[in-house]
Amino acid sequence: MTRFRLPVAIFLHLFPGVLLLAFAVLAAPLFARPEWALAAGVLLVVVPVELGLVLYAFRRGLPPIRAPRRAGRLFAITLAASLLGGGTVSWLEPLLREAGLGWSLSAAPGDLDPVTVALWIAGPVLAGPVVEELYFRGWLQPRTPGGPVISCALFAVYHLWQPYAWLTVFVVALPLAWARTKGGVVVPILVHCTMNALTFAALLSGALQR
16 A cells, blocks of 8 residues: 655645635634534535545545444444543643633534534534544555554644644544554444534533533
8 A cells, every 4th residue: 555755644634624724714704603614614625625535536435434343342442442532631621722722713512503503413423523534544544654643643633723622632533543453444433423422412511501
């Protein structure tokens, strides 16, 4: 398998994030709520760009999407590792905000507005994770110099709209990268969707309590 040169790998990892950030900034005035711009950008920018590149790269099919043997066990281990890893470092996010990495474009729902909920479920919870795993883990990871660790680091920086969370994203992504090496992207997709769904549930729970 041919590996990309490092500048190419960096560009392919970060380019969709740059497009999404630009869309969110430029389109925000067009949306009634600021969180809509980023969630909509997942559907309008991330999904077509990343899926288009994957389909172009794999002209005869997609990256390995077969379910590995003992997929349930692999899913449980990967999800537990991502939850534990994320929980271990997420407490640093407020400190990183105070250290100057506090700016962000949030897709978090401020309340239970139906449009916000629909955009979040369709984008960050479902379509976004599926396409991101096909793109980052399925296509880029095995072709990135330095392997999964470098790919995960670049995946974290891809989240340009929330730099305070880069460390958390990196730690959460490491088990996904490991699961990818055990057999395709099915388990990483399921874990990524589950992680984002849990985040969404926590955000909604906070909105309900206000």
